[in-house]
Amino acid sequence: MFERFTDKARRAVVAAREDARSRRDDMIRTEHLLMGLFDAPEALAATLLGGYGVDRTVVDAEIERMRRADRPGTDAEKLAILGIDLDEVRRQADEAFGPGALDRTRAARERGGRPRGRHIPFHRASKKALELSLREALRCKHNHIGTEHILLGLLHTETGAAQHILTAHGVTLDGVRAAVADLGRGAASG
Amino acid sequence: MVDAMTDATKVAAAASSRDPAVGLAAVASLRGLLESLEELQVANARSQGWSWQQIAQVLQVSRQAVHKKYRRFGF
Numbered sequence: 409m410f411e412r413f414t415d416k417a418r419r420a421v422v423a424a425r426e427d428a429r430s431r432r433d434d435m436i437r438t439e440h441l442l443m444g445l446f447d448a449p450e451a452l453a454a455t456l457l458g459g460y461g462v463d464r465t466v467v468d469a470e471i472e473r474m475r476r477a478d479r480p481g482t483d484a485e486k487l488a489i490l491g492i493d494l495d496e497v498r499r500q501a502d503e504a505f506g507p508g509a510l511d512r513t514r515a516a517r518e519r520g521g522r523p524r525g526r527h528i529p530f531h532r533a534s535k536k537a538l539e540l541s542l543r544e545a546l547r548c549k550h551n552h553i554g555t556e557h558i559l560l561g562l563l564h565t566e567t568g569a570a571q572h573i574l575t576a577h578g579v580t581l582d583g584v585r586a587a588v589a590d591l592g593r594g595a596a597s598g
Numbered sequence: 599m600v601d602a603m604t605d606a607t608k609v610a611a612a613a614s615s616r617d618p619a620v621g622l623a624a625v626a627s628l629r630g631l632l633e634s635l636e637e638l639q640v641a642n643a644r645s646q647g648w649s650w651q652q653i654a655q656v657l658q659v660s661r662q663a664v665h666k667k668y669r670r671f672g673f
Contacts, residue, residue, distance in 0.1 A: 477619075486627040489620060497631065505638055514671060515633035 409538065412545070414554045416448040421538075421558075423447030428528050431471070435531040438562055438570035439471050441538075445555050453555035456587055460579045470573045533568035537561040548588060556588050637671070640664065644673035 410418060424444030428436045445453040446464040457463065484494040501510040510516060530538070541561030545553045562570040563581040574580075636657070643653050654661040 483627040483630065486620075486624040487631065489624045490628055492628065492631070494631070497635075501635070501638060505642065509638055510634050513634040513637045515630065515637050519630050519633075 409542075412542070412551065412553045414552050416451040417553055417555050417558055419448050420444040420451070420453070420555050424534075425528055431475075434528065436528055436534050437531045438533050438537055438568040439467070439474070439573065441534055441558060442467055442562055442570040442573065443471070445559060448555060451555040452588075452591065453559040456556060456559065456584055457579065459587070460577055462574070462577045462579060466577065467573060470576070471569075474569060531568075533566070536566060537564070537568075537570070540564050544585075556584070556591075560584055560588070637668070640668050641671070641673050644668075 410421070413421070421441070421444060423446075424436050424440040427440040427443040428434075431440070433440065443464065445451070445457065446467070448454065454463075487494045498510050502508065538558070538561060541553050541557040544560035545551070545557040548557070550557070560581065563574055563579065563584060564571065640653055640657075650665045651661050654664045657664060
């Protein structure tokens with residue numbers, strides 16, 4: 409699938425994997441692909457996004473915001489919602505079974521220590537976005553896939569969080585397609 | 599003090615439980631806590647010489663269920 413990718417596009421995909429890893433995510437999601445586009449700052453996608461005021465910092469803040477909404481907090485905070493004081497439960501368990509008894513249970517260790525394998529697979533939506541980047545390249549009659557085509561792939565509605573972030577900042581499929589077409593009349597792709 | 603805390607918790611519960619994402623995540627945490635507590639109690643019972651049958655009876659589950667779940671733990 410990556411044969412036609414430019415060096416910068418490949419770099420973006422590698423950076424997406426690193427971004428997923430650094431956020432301790434178990435999959436490469438569309439938002440990681442979006443972050444990856446900024447890893448080649450001189451590449452077309454980052455330049456195009458800059459025109460919309462979307463840079464690495466903006467996307468990073470959006471991802472962090474989404475995460476906080478997804479994960480409302482620690483176990484202690486979530487249990488408090490149910491009226492359970494985890495600190496008190498922990499204190500009682502310590503008293504009966506020794507310090508750290510609750511956290512030393514196999515059940516607790518299996519929950520906390522998600523194994524961090526080397527391989528992080530692409531999320532379904534990310535695969536779709538990369539497939540669509542090929543389709544976008546063909547549509548532009550380009551025989552390579554650059555970061556701008558990945559960006560177009562991410563802009564399709566079915567590709568998830570990245571599309572959501574981009575739309576919120578006024579980046580549209582038609583807008584970027586037009587910009588790419590304009591650039592295509594002169595500049596080299598990247 | 600205790601009453602005030604309980605009230606605050608109730609308010610938090612009432613305010614938050616309508617959001618499924620919050621409520622479901624809380625239940626998932628509770629399930630995790632339940633697993634840890636059950637494991638502590640089963641381990642303790644075994645170390646005091648309780649049979650799987652006795653443990654199962656008090657836990658109100660089948661002997662097979664509790665044995666199957668904890669056998670691998672080596673209690």
